[in-house]
Amino acid sequence: MKCVFLTLLFICELALSIGTTDINGLVVSTTESMKDKENRETEDNPRVNPQIYSMQIESNVSNRYATTLITSKVRNLKQNAAETTFSVILPENAFISEFEMEINGKVYKAYVKEKEEAKKIYQQAVSSGQSAAHVELSARDSKTFTVSVNIEPESKTIFRLTYEELLQRQIGMYELIINIHPGQTVDDLGVQVNINETKPLTFVKTPSLRTGNEIRKNDDKLDPSAKIKTINSTSAVVKFNPDVSEQKMFAQHLGSEKENGLAGQFVVQYDVERDPAGGEVLVRDGYFVHFFAPSDLKPLQKHVVFVLDHSGSMGGNKIYQLIEAMQNILSELKPNDIFHIIRFADEASVWNITENTFSQVEIHTRTATYGQLEPYLREIKLPEAVMGTKENIEKAKDIIKDKSNMGLTNIIAGLETGLFLIKRTQENLPNKYQPMIIFLTDGLPNVGMSSGEHITRTVTKLNSGSKRSSIFSLSFGAGADKDFLRKLSSQNLGFSRHIYEAADASLQLQDFYKQISSPLLSDINFKYVDGVSDVTKTHYPILFNGSELIVAGRTSNNPDVLLTVTSICTTGRIQFNASRSEPVTSIERLWAYLTVRQILKERETTENKTELTKKALDLALKYSFVTPVSSLVVVKPNRTDSADTENVDESKLDSQGSLMLGSRAVPHYMGPSGTNSLLYARSYFGGIPGMSMGGVAADPYYSGLTGRHRAEAYYPPPPRFQPYVTSTRRSPVKFRTTLSPSSENSTVPQWLEQIKMKNENITTPLGMLKLGQSGDVTVHPECSKTPLNDNTGECTLLYDCPEVFSVLTDINIYFKYFCPLNEFAGVCCPKKNKSSPVP
Numbered sequence: 075m076k077c078v079f080l081t082l083l084f085i086c087e088l089a090l091s092i093g094t095t096d097i098n099g100l101v102v103s104t105t106e107s108m109k110d111k112e113n114r115e116t117e118d119n120p121r122v123n124p125q126i127y128s129m130q131i132e133s134n135v136s137n138r139y140a141t142t143l144i145t146s147k148v149r150n151l152k153q154n155a156a157e158t159t160f161s162v163i164l165p166e167n168a169f170i171s172e173f174e175m176e177i178n179g180k181v182y183k184a185y186v187k188e189k190e191e192a193k194k195i196y197q198q199a200v201s202s203g204q205s206a207a208h209v210e211l212s213a214r215d216s217k218t219f220t221v222s223v224n225i226e227p228e229s230k231t232i233f234r235l236t237y238e239e240l241l242q243r244q245i246g247m248y249e250l251i252i253n254i255h256p257g258q259t260v261d262d263l264g265v266q267v268n269i270n271e272t273k274p275l276t277f278v279k280t281p282s283l284r285t286g287n288e289i290r291k292n293d294d295k296l297d298p299s300a301k302i303k304t305i306n307s308t309s310a311v312v313k314f315n316p317d318v319s320e321q322k323m324f325a326q327h328l329g330s331e332k333e334n335g336l337a338g339q340f341v342v343q344y345d346v347e348r349d350p351a352g353g354e355v356l357v358r359d360g361y362f363v364h365f366f367a368p369s370d371l372k373p374l375q376k377h378v379v380f381v382l383d384h385s386g387s388m389g390g391n392k393i394y395q396l397i398e399a400m401q402n403i404l405s406e407l408k409p410n411d412i413f414h415i416i417r418f419a420d421e422a423s424v425w426n427i428t429e430n431t432f433s434q435v436e437i438h439t440r441t442a443t444y445g446q447l448e449p450y451l452r453e454i455k456l457p458e459a460v461m462g463t464k465e466n467i468e469k470a471k472d473i474i475k476d477k478s479n480m481g482l483t484n485i486i487a488g489l490e491t492g493l494f495l496i497k498r499t500q501e502n503l504p505n506k507y508q509p510m511i512i513f514l515t516d517g518l519p520n521v522g523m524s525s526g527e528h529i530t531r532t533v534t535k536l537n538s539g540s541k542r543s544s545i546f547s548l549s550f551g552a553g554a555d556k557d558f559l560r561k562l563s564s565q566n567l568g569f570s571r572h573i574y575e576a577a578d579a580s581l582q583l584q585d586f587y588k589q590i591s592s593p594l595l596s597d598i599n600f601k602y603v604d605g606v607s608d609v610t611k612t613h614y615p616i617l618f619n620g621s622e623l624i625v626a627g628r629t630s631n632n633p634d635v636l637l638t639v640t641s642i643c644t645t646g647r648i649q650f651n652a653s654r655s656e657p658v659t660s661i662e663r664l665w666a667y668l669t670v671r672q673i674l675k676e677r678e679t680t681e682n683k684t685e686l687t688k689k690a691l692d693l694a695l696k697y698s699f700v701t702p703v704s705s706l707v708v709v710k711p712n713r714t715d716s717a718d719t720e721n722v723d724e725s726k727l728d729s730q731g732s733l734m735l736g737s738r739a740v741p742h743y744m745g746p747s748g749t750n751s752l753l754y755a756r757s758y759f760g761g762i763p764g765m766s767m768g769g770v771a772a773d774p775y776y777s778g779l780t781g782r783h784r785a786e787a788y789y790p791p792p793p794r795f796q797p798y799v800t801s802t803r804r805s806p807v808k809f810r811t812t813l814s815p816s817s818e819n820s821t822v823p824q825w826l827e828q829i830k831m832k833n834e835n836i837t838t839p840l841g842m843l844k845l846g847q848s849g850d851v852t853v854h855p856e857c858s859k860t861p862l863n864d865n866t867g868e869c870t871l872l873y874d875c876p877e878v879f880s881v882l883t884d885i886n887i888y889f890k891y892f893c894p895l896n897e898f899a900g901v902c903c904p905k906k907n908k909s910s911p912v913p
Contacts, residue, residue, distance in 0.1 A: 123156070123258075124148050124149065124150045124151075124152075124156050124157075124158040124225055125148065125149055125150075125151060125258070126146055126147065126148050126256050126257075126258060126260050127147055127148070127149055127260070127261055127262065128145070128146070128147040128260065128261070128262040128263075129144070129145070129146050129147070129254075129256055129260050129262070129263050129264075130144075130145045130262070130263075130264050130265075130266075131143070131144050131145075131252055131254070131264070131265045131266070132145075132265075132266045132267075132268070133250060133252070133265075133266070133267045133268070134268045134270070135241065135248075135250060135267065135268065135269045135270070135271075136269075136270045136271070136657070136658065136659045137271065137272065137356060137363065137657050137659065137661055137664060138240060138241045138243075138248060138271075138365070138624075139238070139239075139240050139241070139661075139663070139664045139667070140238065140239050140240075140241055140250055141171075141236060141237075141238050142236065142237055142238075142239075142252070143234065143235070143236050144162060144233070144234070144235045144236075145232065145233070145234050146160055146232070146233045147230060147231075147232050147233075148160075148225065148230065148231050148232075148233070149225075149228075149229070149230045149231075150225040150226065150227060150228060150229055150230075150231075151228065152227055152228070153227050153228065154227055155224050155225065155226055155227060156224070156225055157222055157223070157224050157225070158222065158223060158225055158231065159220060159221070159222045160220070160221050160222075160223075160233040160235075161218060161219065161220040161221075162218065162219045162220075162235055162237075163217075163218050163219075163253055164217050164218070164219060164237050165237075165239045165251075166217060167239055167240070167242075167671065168217075168237045168238060168239035169237060169238055169239070169667065169670070169694075169699040169700055169701060170219060170235065170236070170237045170699075170700040170706060171236050171237060171238050171697070171698050171699060171700070172184070172234070172235070172236040172698065173219075173221075173233075173234065173235045173236070173706060174233075174234050175221075175223060175231060175232065175233055175234075176231065176232040176234070177223070177225075177229075177231050178226070178229065184706045185698075185706070186694065186695055186698050186699070186700060186704050186705065186706055187704065187705050187706075188691060188695070188703075188704060188705070219235065221233070238663065238667060238699075239667075240624070240664065240667055240668065240671075242621075242622075243345070243367065243620065243621055243622035244589055244620060244621060245585075245588055245589060245620045246345060246619075246620040247277075247343045247344065247345045247620075248343065248344055248345060249341060249342070249343050250267060250341070250342045250343075251284075251339050251340075251341050252265055252339065252340045252341075253338070253339045253340075254336050254337070254338065254339070254340060255335075255336070255337045255338075256335050256336070257334055257335065257337075258333075258334060258335050259318045259321050259322065259333070259335040259336075260318075260321070260335060261318065263315065263316060263321065263336070264313070264314065264315040265312075265313070265314040265315075265340050266311065266312070266313050266314075267311070267312040267313075267342045268309075268311050269309060269310045269311070269312070269342075269344060270308065270309045270658060270659070271308050271309070271346050272308060272354065272356060272655050272657050272658065273308065273346035273347045273349075273354060274307040274308055274346065274347045275304075275307065275308060275309075275310060275344055275345070275346055275347075276344075276345045276346060276347055277343075277344060277345060278302055278304075278310045278312065278342070278343070278344040279302070279342075279343050279344070280298050280300040280302065280312060280314070280340070280341060280342055280343070281341050281343065282294075282296035282297055282298075283296040283297075283298055283324055283328065283336075283338040283339060283340060283341075284296075284338055284339040284341065285328050285329060285337075285338055285339075293327070295327045296324065296327055296328070296338075298314050298316070298340060300312055300313060300314040300340075300342075301313045301314075308346075310344070312342050314340050316336060321335045321336040322335070324336050324338065325337055348367055348368065348369040349368070349369075349652065349653050350368055350369045350370050351368070351650060351651050351652060351653065352366060352368055352639050352650025352651050352652040353365050353366035353367060353368065353639075353650070353652045353653075354652060354653055354654075354655065355635060355636050355652045355653070355654045355655075356654075356655060356656065356657040356661055357629065357633045357635060357654060357655075357656060358656050358657050358660060358661055359660060359661075359662060360628055360629060360630075360662075361626070361627070361628055361629065361660075361661050361662050361664075361665045362606070362626065362627055362628075362629050362635050362661070362665075363624065363625070363626040363661050363664055363665065363668075364600065364624065364625040364626070364635075364636065364652065365622060365623075365624055366598075366600070366617075366622065366623040366624070366625070366639060366650075366652070367617075367621065367622040367623070368594075368595075368650060371594045371595065371619075371643055371644075372594075372643070372644045373408070373592040373593060373594060373619060373644075374507075374508040374593045374594065374595075374596065374643070374644055375408075375410050375411060375412075375506060375507050375508065375644075376411050376412075376507055376508045376509070376510060376593055377411070377412050377413070377414075377459060377496060377499050377507035377508070377509045377510070378407070378411060378412075378413045378414075378510055378511075378512060379413070379414045379415075379416060379492040379495055379496060379509075379510070379511045379512070379543075380400070380403075380413065380414070380415045380416065380512050380514075381416045381417075381418065381488045381489060381491075381492045381511055381512070381513040381514070382396065382400070382415070382416065382417045382418070382488075382514055383417075383418065383419075383483065383485075383488075383514055383515040383516055383517070383550070384417040384418065384419045384477075384478075384479045384480060384481075385418070385419045385480065385481055385482055385483040385484075385516075385517060386419070386480045386481060386482070387483070387516055387517045387551070387553065388480070388516055388517075388550075389480055392516055392550060392551060393477050396514065396550070396583075397474055397475055397477070399582075399583035399584060400471075400474045400583075401471050401474065402583075402584050403583060403584060403587045404467050404470050404471055404474070405467065406584075406587060406588070406591050407462035407467060408462055409461065409462050409463055409464075410461070410462070411461070411462040411507075412459035412460060412461055412462065412499070412507060413459060413460065413462060413470075414457075414459050414460075414492070414495050415470060415473070415474065416488055416491055416492055416495075417432065417479060417488070418483075418484050418485070418487050418488030418491075419479045419480060419481035419482060419483070419484065420479075420481035420482050420484055420521060421434060421435055421436055421484055421487050422434075422435040422484065422487040422488045422490075422491040423435060423479065424456045424457050424491065424495070425457065425470065425473055426457040427457065427460045427466060427469060427470075428457070430469055430472070430473055431473065432473070432476070432479075433456060433457060435451070435454070435456070435487065435491055444486045444487070444490060444522055444523055444532065445486075445490070445532040445535070445536065447490050447491075447494065448494055448497075451491065451494045452498075456491070456494075456495060458499075459495070459499055482520050482521040483515070483517050483518065483519055483520050483521065484519070484521045484522040485515060485519040485522065485523070485529055486519065486522045486523040486529050486532060486533075487522050488513070489511070489513065489529070489533050489545075490532070490533070490536060492511050492513075493511070493533065493536045493537055493543065496509040496511070496543045497539075500541050504541075505541065505642075508593045508596055508616065509541065509542075509543040509544070510543060510544045510545075510546065510568070510590065510593075511543055511544070511545045511546065511568075512546050512548070512587070512590075513545055513546065513547045513548065513559075514547075514548040514550055514573070514583075515547075515548075515549065515550060515554060515559070516549070516550040516551035516553065516554055517551070517553050517554060518553065518554070518555050518558075526555055526557075526558030526561075526562070527558075529558075529562065530558070530561055530562045530565060533545070533562060533566060534565045534566055537566050542566070542567055542615065543566070543567070544566065544567040544568040544615060544616055545562060545563050545566040545567070545568045546563060546568040546569060546570070546571075546586075546590060547559035547560070547562055547563045547568070547569075547570040547571075548570070548571055548572075548573050548583065548586065549570060549571070549572045549573065550572075550573045551573075554572070556570065556572055560678070561678060561679055564675065564678070564679060565679055567615040567616065571586050573586070588620075589618060589620070589621065590618050591618075591619075592618060592619035592620070593616050593617070593618055593619075594617050594618065594619050594643065595616070595617040595641040595642065595643055595648075596615060596616050596617075596641065596642045597615065597640075597641055597642050598613070598614045598615075598616075598617055598623065598639065598640070598641040599612065599613050599639065599640050599641070600612040600613075600625050600636075600639050601636075601637040601638050601639070601640070602627065602635050602636055602637055603632060603634065603635055603636070603637055605629065605630040605632055606627045606628065606629045606630075606635050607627065607628045607629075608627055608628045608665075608669065609625065609626070609627035609628075610624075610625055610626050610627065610665075610668050610669055610672050611625065611672060612625055617641070624668065626661070626664060626665040626668045626669070627665065628665070633654060633656075634654065636651070636652055636654075638650065638651065639651075639652070663697060666693055666696070666697045666699070667697075667699070669693060670690055670693045670694060670697075670699055670701060673686050673689050673690040673693075674686075674690050674701060674702060674703070677690065687703055690703050691703045691704060822879075823879055823882055823883070823884075823888075825883075825884050825885045825888075826872075826885075826888075830845065834846070836899060843897060843898060843899040844897050844898050844899065845871070845872060845873055845898070845899055846871045846873065846895075846898045846899070847871075847873065848871070848873070848874055850871065850898060851870075851871055851895050851896075851898055851900075854868040854869055854870055855868070855869045855893070856868060856869070857869045857891075857893045857902035858902070859891065859902060860878070860891065860902045860903060860904045861878040861881040861882060861887070861890075861891045861901070861902070862877070862878060862881065862904050863904070865904070865905075866905075867902040867903050867904050867905055868902075868903055868905050868906075869893035869894075869895055869900045869901070869902060869903070870900060870901060870902075870903035871895065871898055871899070871900060871901075872888075872899045872900065872901045874903070875901050875903035875904075877903075877904070878891070878901060878903060878904075882901070888901065
């Protein structure tokens with residue numbers, strides 16, 4: 075049996091998002107094979123890309139759980155084989171559950187495997203060397219699935235991908251967002267969303283189409299004019315079928331080329347009636363799910379501490395965007411709220427309303443230790459919180475315009491000062507105000523405490539007791555360590571979001587604040603009857619207006635699973651019950667989805683991951699969820715006209731074939747027509763890829779990259795939806811003739827050859843960097859340590875320092891000596907004798 079194994083690529087691109095901070099969507103694009111690109115165009119053989127002649131997206135939403143099927147049909151009009159790439163941008167929290175390809179009437183279905191097993195297979199295969207192609211996709215807060223397949227002349231291929239997600243209620247509604255980007259006009263393009271809930275629908279609407287990378291207000295020119303049909307009080311169908319002329323019109327208004335077709339997001343928003351008694355419990359087939367979002371509650375009074383980064387890396391556009399956002403956020407404070415404003419750089423400062431200035435908190439390390447500053451902070455008598463009156467807000471808006479204090483990044487000073495102010499306020503006004511810290515930073519700690527892990531442990535210890543504060547972290551800019559901030563917030567009753575440095579940065583901040591501006595309940599506890607098991611999280615520190623808490627579990631034959639829900643509201647301790655009903659569809663997969671998500675979240679912050687990894691993997695394999703611990707593999711024939719793959723023995727998969735589908739990835743690799751096909755995926759989690767808390771590399775691919783370099787390096791935006799094609803050769807490659815004669819016999823390191831593209835670019839955690847040629851960079855800043863010794867060196871183009879290649883044996887070592895040269899890849903090179911010729 076002749077066959078090769080086509081592995082699937084699952085990408086979560088760094089610092090990219092679509093629309094708002096929680097995004098869903100898909101992208102479909104096509105590209106020719108490398109072989110076709112090398113063929114010259116002739117009259118007898120015109121170059122025509124494989125065409126998507128039909129793309130249909132159907133999403134079924136039931137019990138807030140959406141299952142979305144994308145069907146893309148592609149035909150090759152050429153007289154020779156051509157490669158097509160099927161790419162889907164998924165919601166950040168979605169799991170792929172099914173994928174199949176139909177080639178010449180035969181269906182090749184993917185299956186889920188344990189991730190490490192697939193990774194070992196890949197590592198054996200990649201050593202043989204493969205040709206490479208890279209399709210660059212741009213989307214915020216997302217992860218991308220990509221697969222490439224060879225299409226025979228004048229034939230058709232059908233791709234079908236299914237993914238599942240639980241819709242999150244925010245600001246009073248559920249939002250399903252589908253991003254459509256076929257890269258061309260499509261004769262048969264359609265989206266259908268079927269909504270079927272147990273509670274009556276209060277509204278269903280489709281706002282303006284969105285670009286996918288910036289927040290925009292409704293625009294009549296982008297009204298999708300979708301057809302919304304109400305089936306009954308609990309069901310509705312939404313259809314969007316733009317013809318070719320409408321696709322071109324939308325493309326133009328969304329800022330793309332008309333001939334490239336629609337490139338944007340189709341959005342469906344809806345909500346259901348709320349039960350003031352305590353929500354809705356659905357029970358069916360031994361499983362239950364409890365939706366809790368009571369209505370008719372007054373917001374809690376809150377004590378908000380804004381901790382704002384005023385370090386040097388915030389200079390320029392970022393600080394102006396921060397000021398603009400804070401002007402709007404301060405306007406959202408209620409008169410009965412109280413607030414502090416702290417800013418930090420080398421040290422922390424607290425706003426003093428009396429003097430309308432900032433009081434400096436000077437930390438003297440000889441007399442005070444971070445984590446133990448309370449006696450010192452009490453002694454210096456920091457300003458009290460102020461009420462959210464109109465007068466105080468106007469003063470705060472004026473002082474927030476001050477852009478001074480641009481120094482280093484002392485995160486622990488800002489957070490410890492904020493926690494102290496909350497503790498002092500709780501002592502004077504016990505249980506009157508719900509405390510929360512809104513912490514915004516664009517970089518990494520480099521003074522005070524430079525380890526993110528140390529900061530997290532210290533802050534969590536300080537933030538203990540009966541009235542803990544929620545810490546909501548906002549990472550700002552491409553250099554922020556999102557992994558550190560996510561763990562900091564998750565261990566301190568909050569969550570993190572990334573604010574993208576774009577024209578809509580202030581809108582992103584405002585939207586985030588709207589989500590947390592009105593806390594309704596605190597200390598929420600769910601209690602269920604004996605006999606329930608495998609219950610997800612049952613304690614929540616806070617519930618915000620417009621959001622929802624969800625608990626799921628397994629039950630015996632007793633349908634009355636809920637005992638009570640207790641929490642604290644404006645009048646004190648309160649109890650809730652809930653209505654019970656039987657859903658029209660199964661809720662087992664919803665329970666499995668929630669359980670896997672919860673286990674994976676716990677796994678992020680625990681030291682011993684073995685047990686949690688096994689639990690998550692067992693459920694992922696059982697329910698065919700592609701997660702950070704599982705992978706997806708599909709088998710396809712080497713020649714689509716003759717191979718027999720109906721009876722493939724999975725136990726005999728070898729290094730010729732399969733490769734992991736992870737949670738995040740760098741460029742994928744595939745062979746030309748008639749050869750083995752591989753796709754390369756590397757896992758990394760949050761922030762700068764592969765970096766754990768404190769800047770310690772979790773993946774050797776990225777270790778050694780210092781916090782300063784990660785925070786300050788240039789991040790060139792990737793070309794939008796442009797394919798890059800290159801080749802990877804097994805034998806060492808000679809330097810180009812632009813190098814000096816003395817270096818011509820030097821060889822490019824193997825790892826560099828594997829990631830280098832045809833246009834001499836490389837994709838790194840810092841984005842796409844150019845390798846460049848001698849003379850491209852004339853300014854060589856000093857750097858601290860070279861690969862050959864501990865002496866200072868000069869930052870030089872990587873190709874201009876061949877003497878260090880014997881030391882740079884892998885990309886791990888290279889990033890220890892990496893230095894930024896704008897868009898070029900630099901290395902700390904030993905200083906050269908200025909009288910000698912420049913290589």
